[in-house]
Amino acid sequence: MTPRDEEELAAMVRAAAGPLRVQGGGTKADMLRPVRAAAVLSTAAMSGITLYSPSELVLRARAGTRLAEIESVLAAHGQQIIAEPPRFFGPAQTIGGVVASNISGPRRIGGGAMRDHVLGVRAVNGSGEILNFGGRVLKNVTGLDLAKLLTGSFGTLAVMTEVTLKVLPAAEAVGTVVVPAADARAAVEVMAAGLGSPFSVSGAAYLPRDARAYLRIEDFAESVAYRCAKLAGGVAGAEILGGEESKALWAGIRDCAALPPGEAVWRVSVRPSAGPGVLRDVAFAGVSGFMDWGGGLLWLSGPATRAAHEAVCAAARGGAGVWWLMRGPEALRAAVEVIPPEAPALAALRRRMTAKFDPRGIFNPLKMWAA
């Protein structure tokens, strides 16, 4: 089912006889648990930017609008999506899918995640009602923030039909300070120093492949030059990359270019100082990857085995953090906890919550949790 507008989508939901696999471009179908549904409900045909006001820093688009389209329109006005969503999932990604999965790129560490810039959401709930939460202004605390609740809910509560984002001017210039780092621990130290500096570092990543930590500065050209020089000053072996090289480097980090090939891919979020421990603790299972967010985000890949998955879970738990199984064969995704299970009280709450949005349980059933 590919409704052309919200009304049609709502009617389809009302008429649905059983579970629906809710998706945009379908690029995240093999992320988290497999959804068993008779029908697919796709927003891909509901596309188009419905409002863009550069001087007000807002952009609104129908859920099925492709990320690439939005980014090129923004770029034409010198603006950008703040959270820098990865293109890891290919060109068919829609903005609805990006918001529903709340996946952010390197800039999350300073500029915030997708969830921080979703100003409003229109959605259809499981009863087929069209609802509008949030709005199109930059600040809004009117009522419960259900736009936030829907962001990152992977289509399990309601089907988003339109989203409104805060956007920002893209920086005039970008530069990168490259610091050799013997291991992950040394890299986290470098990154912590950068993020703990007064220079508004907008990206801090470590690629074991290169044995280097990278610190990004985005600002006016004079500031980039000054700040990069300050960050590099006195650091043994530090180098500064210019704009073009920097852009290519950070696009690669954003899109996981440095992730070793593997049948399964995970993301782990921990507090930054726990990042090296995660890398260390998954190595024995043949899992490896790189660090972003100053050490707080790990993209990992490895064999699609239960053992590898358990190793990732244990490592994430060890760092008091969380994990997502981003990609893997269906059998694995159906068998394991693709995200951490909730404490019993919270799980009960969540089940009641899902029922309030989707009483028949038809949206992406069991996408996030087994029960």
Next chain:
Amino acid sequence: MRAMKQLDPKPEILARRGEIIAGLLRILPKRAVIAEAVSLKPYETDALTAYRQVPLAVVLPEDEGQVVDILKFCAAEGVRVIPRGAGTSLSGGALPLADSVVVGLMRMNRILEVNYPDRYAVVQPGVTNIGITRAVADAGYFYAPDPSSQLACMVGGNVGMNSGGAHCLKYGVTANNLLGLRLVTMAGEVLELGGTHCDAAGYDWLGLVTGSEGQLGILTEVTVRILRAPEGARAMLAGFASNEVAGECVAAIIASGIIPVALEFMDRPAIHACEAFAHAGYPLEAQALLIIEVEGSEDEQDATLRRLREICERFAPVSMRVARTDEESAAIWKGRKGAFGAVGRISPDYLCMDGVIPTSRLGEVLRRIEEMSEDYGLKVANIFHAGDGNLHPLIMYDANEPSSFARAERFGAEILTLCVEAGGCLTGEHGVGVEKRELMRVQFSPGELEQMRAVKDVFDPHWLLNPAKVFPL
């Protein structure tokens, strides 16, 4: 005087007052329970004094265990509960009900952990907003959201209201600066939401609870992100001949690609009130004033200020001044942050609105407010966060004159309705509280309100937590 209908107290609860207080005294130390009529009186209101109601009792827990005990007890007894921080809400968020127990969190005021390498702090809800920054300032860090009330308001209340501040144009509001929460539900269950890492796997409970105005549970612990402070910051003032021109200047600044750390707007009455309080050298001849702050090294500040001055000059400013010293910057901010109180010098009472509009509609909306001000015969001072369109019209009235408040209230409702019609919303940072409860229908459809109520139901099926707020009765 109170025009607004209140929720009827439950007679069976009022009748059992003595028993309930005795019950509270069984689970709490004596010093934590306030029950005498005289002592309950000062708890009858918050910073929105137009609404008042003495509660059944006030309790002041000292740790999470006591909060759990209180909520379990109240849930079992069917007693309504009103969480309260510093009581600086401007929307009546902490207004009691006659049959309610106010739970004041101000004794839970310890900073539990500060972690610089991972850049977070764990605090109890009764720590003041500025208390976090003071605790980490020596190490060069700060906590970004800075409501004007930051000296007094508490983190629990900030999370409750998802408070913003002058610097949230760059650094975001409370929701953007949190990592984790501990929340006690009405059933007395302790939920850990988020943690010390970024982003939730699973639903964004953290985001949902932030700004939920005490509807979902009582916060007992908050983990916030702390940031390294920039090398320096400086404010500049630019005065303009009219509100419209100042509004256009704001749009031009944003369009230029500069996002200042703060971009604040005051109209003429506000300029005068604040200058009388802070002696900051605000231009008294201007009709509208922008306070613009930039950050970075001295050179960076100079460079950005130069760009900003060039932009401002296109709008024929009547005055322009850059703070030369930290003291001058501090005085400029003292005036802005004390603005509401400063209005207290020129008017005995005010209602502070908090609507948000698309910034392109600024001139037009301000003009309409001016017209309404004449129609209602009430003066209004406008102070607001210009970068994000968050207006704070302060409607001045005299509570001792009976018709004055009713007019002020209608005036306020009309302003907020205008904001919604202009494409904005009822409240940008102060919350709905009791004040804007009935106006929720202007912004949301019945179905939307029903969905929100359903979410409240999930956490608090018997509607005991801070009822009669947020949702229209």
Next chain:
Amino acid sequence: MQTNFTQAQLADPEIAVANEILRRCVHCGMCTATCPTFVTLGDELDSPRGRIYLIKDMLENGRDAGVEEALHIDRCLSCLSCMTTCPSGVDYMHLVDHARAHVEKTFNRPLADRLMRAALAWVLPHPARLRAALRLARPVRGLGFLLPGSGMLTKRLRGMLRLAPRGLARAAVVGRVYPAMGARRARVALLAGCAQQVLAPSINAASVALLNRLRVEVVIPPEAGCCGALVHHMGRDAAAREAARANVAAWVAELDGAGLDAVLVNTSGCGTVVKDYGFLLRHEAGAADAARISALTQDISEFLLKIYQPARVAPGLRVAYHAACSLQHGQQVTAPPKTLLRKAGFEVMEPKDAHLCCGSAGTYNIMQPEISAGLRRRKLETLRELRPDVIAAGNVGCLTQLAGDGVPAVHVVELLDWMAGGEKPLALS
């Protein structure tokens, strides 16, 4: 804020003033955060805003003060930190003064309380009586721990004993006129004070010596005595006004006689009240004179600012400046003492939370020993962080409160006089 007074109530000029003050308060709560009692007790009722509300309710209802009102008003230090913070300019001082008088008039305190307060009011403002009392107390100074129990009375008595200095120096200033050294540049009256004369006579001695050295003639009319602050803060309005009247008369005689350029006060707690004589006596025959005196009154640091010159090479001491509440909040005098100390060559530092009271607050340390001790501890901790050689303040109450922690505590003028050629403060040798 809305108030509910009847026309009849408002006919009372005192109520009219209170109404004006209450109307200014917008109940924003900003003041709560800087109030020492709210910060330590965490109860709205122990915050300025809560007290204002309690007072409002009591006055509106024309109610006698009860246990609750008395408790929370008594706990107020009158440090006036709230007034510094308040953006609306609420005159909390006069409101709480009014409330204290109301409590004193209408509340039947427990006997022990009454006796204690009466004793303090009888002894403290009178140097001779205080000296006698201390002579009795001195031998048992260290024996406070022997007092039985942990009740309020015991704590209060322990607090009192702590006050007693180890040795009593002879009263240093006697007589009436202290001529300038060299050509006279000004003539001032100095408030000699009451308890200070006994507890720290060196302060007056240093003040007079320094002023004389700076070619200022100092007169201390014997008819002038206690400023009235101690009884004023107990709500003993009549006694306070009596003291004020006597002082005004004595100084006006000098003013209209040999002339005065200023009335100087070196105990800021007293200074706040003397600067307010105009208000205190506003309904009396001598109102105009009182207003003249108030207008002429300065803290000694304000006066010295224009004329102070050091004469010695500074010894490079680290001075932790403790801002007395009555000076920083009551009189809004903040920079002069620090400027002077720096000019004298000291390294001047200020503790964290400098706005918070040390807990001395007149007789507060005796009447509210627990809260006072808590505040003392907190203040000493923040002072200690500075690793100072000496603590300096402009108020004898604070000095007594902060003494005994290993770091000597002296009055600002003692340091200034030393650097201007006077004696080294005893506490430093």
